[in-house]
Structures are given as structure tokens and as C-alpha cells.
Amino acid sequence: MAKELLDVKPQPGINIELGLLLAILEENTRDGRDDLKDFPEEAILWQPFPDGHSIGAILLHIACAESRWFEEVVAQRVRDPELVKRLRCEEIDQFSVKWVQPTKRPLSWYYEQQDAIRKRTLEIIHEAADPAAISTLAERKYEYTLRWVIYHIIQHEAYHIGQAVLCGLQHERQKSLKR
Numbered sequence: 001m002a003k004e005l006l007d008v009k010p011q012p013g014i015n016i017e018l019g020l021l022l023a024i025l026e027e028n029t030r031d032g033r034d035d036l037k038d039f040p041e042e043a044i045l046w047q048p049f050p051d052g053h054s055i056g057a058i059l060l061h062i063a064c065a066e067s068r069w070f071e072e073v074v075a076q077r078v079r080d081p082e083l084v085k086r087l088r089c090e091e092i093d094q095f096s097v098k099w100v101q102p103t104k105r106p107l108s109w110y111y112e113q114q115d116a117i118r119k120r121t122l123e124i125i126h127e128a129a130d131p132a133a134i135s136t137l138a139e140r141k142y143e144y145t146l147r148w149v150i151y152h153i154i155q156h157e158a159y160h161i162g163q164a165v166l167c168g169l170q171h172e173r174q175k176s177l178k179r
Contacts, residue, residue, distance in 0.1 A: 008020070008023045008024055008027050009023060010022075010023055011023050011026075014125070014126060014129065015129060015130070015131055017131040017147060018125060018129070018131050018146070018147075018150070021131075021147065021150040021151065021154070022122065022125065022150070024154055025150060025153065025154050025157075028154050028157055028158055029114070029118070029157065031161075032157060032158070032161035032164075033111065035161060035164075035165050036055065036107065036161070036164060036165065036168065037107075039055065039107075039168035039171070039172070041106060041107070042171075043055055043167070043168045043171040043172070044056040044102065044105075044106075044107055044110070045101065045102055045104060046167065046171040046174075047099065047101065047167075048167065048170055051097060051098050051099055052097065052099055053099050053163055053164075053167050054099065054101070054102055054167055055107075055164045055167050055168055056102025056103070056105070056110060057092060057099040057100050057101070057102045058099075058160045058161075058163055058164040058167070059102075059110040059111075059113075059114065059164065060087050060088055060089075060092065060100070060102060060110070060113070061092050061094060061099075061160060062114065062156070062157050062160050062161075063087050063110075063113050063114045063117050064084070064087050064088075064089035064092065065153070065156055066114075066117050066118070066121055066153050066156075066157075067079055067083060067084075067087070067089075067117045067120070067121075068089070069149050069152065069153055070117075070120065070121045070124045070125075070149070070153075071120070071124070073135045073136075073144055073149060074124050074125075074128060074133075074135050074144075074146060074149055075124045075127075075128075076135065083117075086113070087113060088100050088102075121153075125146065125150070128146050130146065131145065131146050131147045132145050132146070132147065133145065133146045135149070
């Protein structure tokens with residue numbers, strides 16, 4: 001029996017390093033969405049404790065982080081204040097465990113927000129085109145290569161998707177215990 005080949009091929013038309021990182025970024029997002037697809041709509045809003053994580057808040061945070069890193073760090077531009085408000089970026093403080101109660105919307109709405117940001121991310125990466133291009137943030141002591149920023153967004157999304165999946169599983173478990 002022939003085995004199915006799993007591979008991640010670099011996206012064409014761009015530096016091979018960036019093409020491979022972008023392919024990994026896109027595959028990571030597809031995998032995460034696949035992991036979330038079976039949870040019911042009420043699980044998107046469910047929080048295990050006040051100010052705790054929820055699938056919706058985590059998806060907002062993932063989008064906010066990606067937009068910040070690529071708009072502010074890589075492109076050195078101010079983010080659209082309307083976007084920051086819509087995604088509630090300033091209301092989420094993951095380090096203080098202060099997550100917003102997300103807006104009641106279908107999962108597709110959250111994905112639409114992320115997709116719009118991803119489109120902009122890809123434009124910024126194609127404009128930059130140099131994987132060793134260095135960016136900074138005034139308030140931080142580090143400089144960042146474009147390669148590192150893409151890696152960081154891949155790692156960040158994977159980390160938080162794991163949390164979102166756990167929230168969904170915990171929601172389902174709590175529902176079954178109440179029966």
C-alpha cells in the first residue's frame with residue numbers, strides 16, 4: 001500500500017526561505033481551523049472562569065498579534081484604529097489573564113477577520129522580500145529579522161490554538177457533566 005506523502009512546499013514567486021515560512025504559516029492556520037471545526041457555536045464564547053480564555057477571544061488575540069507584528073514592526077506603520085477597536089486588541093492582556101468576552105458571532109466571522117489580516121501580512125512580506133531585513137520597536141531592546149517575526153507568528157498561533165482547542169474540549173466536558 002502506498003503511503004500518503006505529507007510535505008510543506010515553499011510558496012512560489014518569493015525568496016525560498018520566506019516561501020517555506022509562509023507555507024508553514026498557512027499550513028499551521030489550516031491545521032488550527034481543522035482542530036476547531038467541530039465545536040458548537042456556544043463554545044466560541046464560553047470562558048472557564050471570569051476574564052478567562054475563550055475560543056473567540058483567543059482568535060481575536062491571534063489576529064491582533066499578527067497585525068501588530070507585521071504592520072507596526074515589519075512595515076513600521078500605525079495600525080488602523082478601527083481594526084484595533086473591532087478586534088478589541090487593547091482589551092486583551094494575556095499576561096494578566098484578562099481576556100474579553102467576545103462578541104457573539106459565528107466562527108466564520110472570526111476567520112474573516114484573521115483572513116483580512118493574513119492578506120495584509122502576505123502583502124507586507126512580499127514587499128519586504130528580504131528574510132534578513134531588520135525591524136525594531138522603540139519600546140523593546142531587540143531587533144527582529146523578518147524570518148524571526150514569521151517564526152514567532154507561527155509559534156504564537158500554534159500555542160494559542162492549543163488553548164482554544166482545550167477551551168472547546170472543556171466546554172464540551174462541562175456540558176456533558178450537566179446532563
